[in-house]
Structures are given as structure tokens and as C-alpha cells.
Amino acid sequence: MRSQRILRYLPHLFFLFCAMLAISPLQLGCDKPATTEPTPEVTQEKTVEPAAEPAQETTPEAGNELSSEPVQEATPEASAEPTPEPTPEIPTGPHTIPVFDKVIIHSTGDVNVRKALADFRFFHTSFQRVFLHVQLDTSCYPFEKWQQDPPPAGQNWPPKCDAFDRNFDFHIEPPAGSPEGTPAIELVRAITPFGGPLKFQVDLTDIANGLQGGAHTMRVNIQTYSDGKGQVSGSNGQWTVSAYLEVTPSDTPSRILSMKSLSNHNYNNKSTRQSLSFDVPAGAKTGYILYRVTGHGGGAVGASCIGPADEFCRRTHKLYLDDQLAKEWVPWRSDCDKLCTIQKRGNMDYCAENPCGSIQSVRAPRANWCPGSITPPQVILLPSELIQKPGPHKFDYEILNIGEGGTWKVSSTLVIIGP
Numbered sequence: 001m002r003s004q005r006i007l008r009y010l011p012h013l014f015f016l017f018c019a020m021l022a023i024s025p026l027q028l029g030c031d032k033p034a035t036t037e038p039t040p041e042v043t044q045e046k047t048v049e050p051a052a053e054p055a056q057e058t059t060p061e062a063g064n065e066l067s068s069e070p071v072q073e074a075t076p077e078a079s080a081e082p083t084p085e086p087t088p089e090i091p092t093g094p095h096t097i098p099v100f101d102k103v104i105i106h107s108t109g110d111v112n113v114r115k116a117l118a119d120f121r122f123f124h125t126s127f128q129r130v131f132l133h134v135q136l137d138t139s140c141y142p143f144e145k146w147q148q149d150p151p152p153a154g155q156n157w158p159p160k161c162d163a164f165d166r167n168f169d170f171h172i173e174p175p176a177g178s179p180e181g182t183p184a185i186e187l188v189r190a191i192t193p194f195g196g197p198l199k200f201q202v203d204l205t206d207i208a209n210g211l212q213g214g215a216h217t218m219r220v221n222i223q224t225y226s227d228g229k230g231q232v233s234g235s236n237g238q239w240t241v242s243a244y245l246e247v248t249p250s251d252t253p254s255r256i257l258s259m260k261s262l263s264n265h266n267y268n269n270k271s272t273r274q275s276l277s278f279d280v281p282a283g284a285k286t287g288y289i290l291y292r293v294t295g296h297g298g299g300a301v302g303a304s305c306i307g308p309a310d311e312f313c314r315r316t317h318k319l320y321l322d323d324q325l326a327k328e329w330v331p332w333r334s335d336c337d338k339l340c341t342i343q344k345r346g347n348m349d350y351c352a353e354n355p356c357g358s359i360q361s362v363r364a365p366r367a368n369w370c371p372g373s374i375t376p377p378q379v380i381l382l383p384s385e386l387i388q389k390p391g392p393h394k395f396d397y398e399i400l401n402i403g404e405g406g407t408w409k410v411s412s413t414l415v416i417i418g419p
Helices: 002-020 143-147 205-211 359-363
Strands: 095-106 115-122 127-137 167-172 185-191 198-203 214-222 238-249 256-268 274-280 286-297 317-321 324-329 342-345 348-351 378-381 391-399 406-417
Touching: 095 115, 095 214, 115 238, 127 167, 127 185, 127 205, 185 198, 185 256, 185 286, 185 406, 205 256, 205 406, 214 238, 256 274, 256 286, 274 406, 286 391, 317 378, 324 378, 348 359, 391 406
Parallel strands: none
Antiparallel strands: 095 238, 115 214, 127 198, 127 238, 167 185, 167 214, 256 406, 274 391, 286 378, 286 406, 317 324, 317 391, 342 348
16 A cells, blocks of 8 residues: 555656756656646637637526536627618719619509509709609510410400500609698609500609609509400400609709699599699799699590590589689590501501500590590699799689599699799
């Protein structure tokens, strides 16, 4: 037993002996005993961080008890705070703002049924020019498209082909938080061709200046419907819409002092004279109201009609400013025949601008619209005595003798301009 104790302390005595002789223990192989701690494994392409200072003792939170197992060093996670979106670069010169990119307007289903919405943003508050460019496409025409999408057995039209002329209009939606019933701002009123494509541009400079920049929502409407049997139109009609804004900013402040929608609704034989209030701000120099109206719907043939619907009827419109008659006229388009360039396909004649419509129908005059055309607004200038009187004023209108079942789509937009 004694010899075993001596052997047990022999390495320590040997180390002490080396130190007394001032000889490096390493020179005689007198090294410290090897540690039992394993060498850490290094992952390839991963930087080994220096050892951290001992962490302060913390009380574990509920559901996060401390484990007795060794803690593996984890890759730091991203900050819980959301990464701010990069600030968009503000264009300094002419540029375009996309709004709708080949958006399909459906006649049935759950998405974009007869309308679609798109958000966009103006980067400036003042503009030299702003144009809305619109491209409408269809599966009806050219007729070569029928080879890829032929009419089903027993039907006359490809399913996606809407062969009729439809109401086609664009609006700016009221801002979030607007009072209930605030009317949208109508930007353009058009009618689709009978199953054909359409391309146009409209000047929105005053409207854009009145919006004063920022984020907005545009809505496009197409009153498309389907014929389930595919006899007079496709069984699942649809249209494709693309639109963008062509913008030229201005370095000078906008001269638009006020721009607002006064009305945007349907007027029928039960409607009464509409009275709308508006204010003229101090410093106004000029102003006008854009009045858009088109006749639609059914109705019996009357003395002022050429067909059994208000779209074929002449109706008198009366517009008033501060109860004074400002305009009385009969909205009527007699130039629809210009939208029928005769083309031949085999033994069939058709209108190139309205390929799926009968020639007689395409050429017929109508209540202020033609198929495949924009309906320009009536511009009602505000008289100088009204403009020079800041404060509240009135705009009234009425439509006389609308037939039962007839409908007139009406919108009015006020624009007041400063010096």
C-alpha cells in the first residue's frame, strides 16, 4: 500500500524537481496533464466566433425551461422588427405608371366579375400632362382565334367571346374614410365594340392635378354577360383590359383649386330633378363641370325613338346653375356609321371595328354613344358671376320623358381653377 501511494505522487514530485532546477518542463517532457475537453468541431465555411463572456443568470420564462443539454451556438435570426421597404425612386421627368396589366373581366365566377380594382400612386402633386392609355382585347376577334378556342358543339360562339357592345368606363374610387354615398370620379365613358378590340387615350391632366398626388384606386367596369347556350354570345364571356398613365410632372404648383365628383348614378323614369351643392373657393378664376350621360335599357317605342329602348330615343336634358338654365339639349350620336368599315370573310360581310355586330345595328344612331367609341363629356363652363362669388352654389339637372325600363348613366365632375 505504501508503495502504491509513492507511485501515485511520483509524477508530481518529478514536476517539482524540474521546477527547482529552473529547467523548462517542456524540455524534459514535463507537460501538464492532458485535458479531457473534446476539440470543438468546425463546420466548413462557417466562422468560429470567440467565446462569449459568461451570460448573466436569468429566470427562465414559462414554456422556455433551461435544458441540461449543451447549448449549440445558433445562427443569429433576423430582427423581429420589420425591414422597412426601400423608398421608391421618384422620377424627375416623363414616366409611366402601370395600372391594369391584362386583367380579365369575367361575366361569371368570383373574381373580377364585371369590374376590377387596381391601386396606383402619383409621385408628384403637379403635372404638365397626364394621359390614360387603354387597350381592350377579346377572344372574339380576329376570327383566327377561334381555331384555338372553337365554339362547343351546338353553340355559335367561343365560350370566352362576348359578342355584344357593353358599357366600359373607368373611375377613381373615393378615398378610405369618405362619407357613405361619396360618388366616384368618372375618368372616361366608353362602349366596347361588338366583340372587337379597342384602343384609346384620354387627357386627365386637370383630374390628376386635382387629386394632389398620393395613392389612389382605379376601377374599371365592363357590363359583360354570358349566354349559357352560346347562341347570341359566348357561354362564359370575358374581356382583357390593360391601362397605364403617361405622366409629365410640372415644377410649378397646380392651378386646380378644387376637383370633386358631384354625382355618379343611374337616372330613370322615376328619378326627379337632381340638386347638387358645391363651393367656389376664394381666388378662383375659371371653372367647369364635366357632364357625362348615355341612354340605355328597354322601353316602348315612342315618338322620339327609332327603336324599342332608350338607347334609341332622343331625350331632353336640362342643366341649371344656381337655378338658372345653363344648357338644354338632346344627347344624340348620328356618326356611328363611321365605325363600320366593311370587311369580307367568305360570304359574310362585317364591320372591322365591330366584327360581331350586325351592320345595321352598328350603324344606327344612339342616345349619345356608339359601339366601339368614347362618349366625350359635355363641358359646362361656370359663368364669371358665379366664379367671382366664393361660397356655396348649386348644380341641377333633369331628364325628361324617359321610357319605362329606360336608364341614363349620369356623372358630373367639378373643376375649379385658380390664377
